[in-house]
Amino acid sequence: MTDFRVSRRHFLHGASALGAVGLLGATSRPALAAGVTIGIVYVGPRDDFGWNQAHAVAIKALKSLPGVKAVEEENVAETDACAKAMESMVNLDGANIVLGTSFGYFTPFMADLAKKYPKVEFRHAAPLWDATKHPKNLGSYFGYLNQAHYVDGIAAGLSTKSNKLGFVAAKPISSVLSNINSFLLGARKVNPNATVQVIFTGDWSLPVREAEATNALIDAGCDVITCHVDGPKVVIETAEKRGAKTCGHNASQAPLAPKGFITGAEYKWETIYKSYAEKLAKGEPLPNMLSGGYDSDMVMNTAFGAGASDEARKAATAAIADLKAKKPIYVGPLKDNTGKLVIEKTYDNYDPYLDQMNYLLEGVVGSLT
């Protein structure tokens, strides 16, 4: 049992191909269908008010395009299950491109599949692709959501009365820290007295602890709450129940907080997925790395809710225009909250130095360990 493993999908496929040969040999699957078939694999439910929903909304928009077919599978663990799901999309649904939306799908699963199926494109939603290590039909895409969190911060800074903003975060990794820091810089830009208090829950989805963290932040005096967890539903609903205002994350949570919702940071995966579909339809090569922020229409903010004052709306809209004009968020010099100089000069919003963020800026109450 070393390398001789035939998956059920493979077996069925092979068996049906044999049958087809027996008939006329004409019914075997064409390598490329007339249109474009996109396969997408989600790690959680498609309607989680968060990360998975943001992707699913984009896929839904894509389905309305002529000639584009989409195959989706939800709740696929970051295990062999993901390889099986993707393989069946390639073999049974004839997918031209397979999108993996969870961090752990990339190695070894997508990297191996890309080698096994060189004619199929594989793209993964995190900046992990490396030209020296990975095949050419594999690649990465992601959005700079911190830009939208910066806009959140501006609206929040003008909506708070206590000047204390709360942030429920999952883990202290760079993308989360970048969202926290950008949120703080946005708030500080319009309200120099604002501070951001962080509570790390320790994992991506812990509903009870997220609710506890939200309550603890509000008890500590925070009157605007935002978060970076997989499904922000619990945080937003708990804050709304307690009468605090909220900023969203990943997808639109506006319907969850009719009274206190200010705005939210959302991905606009639609832009990326549409460009993949169009390029595939024309037979053009796909980029291996595709990323961007406001200036390339890859992130956005949720429409303002009842919690946003006129002043906040105006300032946030102006900030969006600034970001579209590529104005920098990280204007140096900036210190971290232990007093160390971490950002010595002004960095462009896409500077690789910022991707390695491992600090919380001065004004954030919290620590990484």
Next chain:
Amino acid sequence: MSEGLVQTVLIALLGGALRVSTPFMFVALGECLTEKSGRVNLGLEGTLVLGAMTAYAISFHSGSPWLGVLAAGCAGAALGAIHGFVCKLPRVNDIAFGIAMMLLGTGLAFFFGKAYIQPSAPRLDAISLGGWSSDPRIASALQVHPLLLVGILVALAMWWAFANTRWGLLVRMSGDSAQSARAMGVSVDLVRFLATAAGGFLAGIGGAFLSLYYPGSWNQGLSSGQGLMAVALVIFARWNPLRCVAAALLFGATGAIGPALQSVGITQGYYFFNAAPYILTLVIMIGSAGSQKAGRDVPGELSITK
């Protein structure tokens, strides 16, 4: 640490105990009843999740959250009944079958719960006991849900019934010595079947609390292992319903330590503080396991002790 900080942490502990402990309490009481009769039902994690989903769905369709609570209990009782029935068949291991039931319960809940992640169902309301305080934090911490009080009453009733009623005696006898029970003409299988079904009913209600009150929404990560932890709490509580209540309250309170300390600015070491409930459980178990009495509390028929 100044007085204000201590106060905030204490309020958080109180609030945490009152908010988080109820599901632990119901599952632990259900498991306590089942184990007292001589069976282990590890499937209560699945029961908890299925109960949460059922309660949310029924509340959404009927508009009555209390009907949802009842439905959750019935769903739990059904799962418990399956466990109780199958485990009386020859050579069925109750622990292995419990694990199967756990997977069945979560699987069913995920399958039928798909449609209820997005819609908003009517939730249960709490009783405010903190109206006397001008501090909004105390007022918020003292939002007590009636189910918590029901749980405490159930525990008192179980504790009294185990010691003072014929039914309680039958359950204890089935759990301690099946042979004596049979000699008395008691159907041990029937007692265990009923105890497992009733235990499932309680665990289902614990699930209803999760989806309809706190955190108060249905999604697939809702339980994140609370059912399993509650089963462990029974051993911690040494099969005493009153101690189950205490253990659940303690577990809820210590669970609030992590977020509460971070909110008052003690931000270092949050992974450690988040693990506080488990560390405390371990310490108390090690401390109490050495006592002479501990051994006598274990129901003699439990397959884990045989």
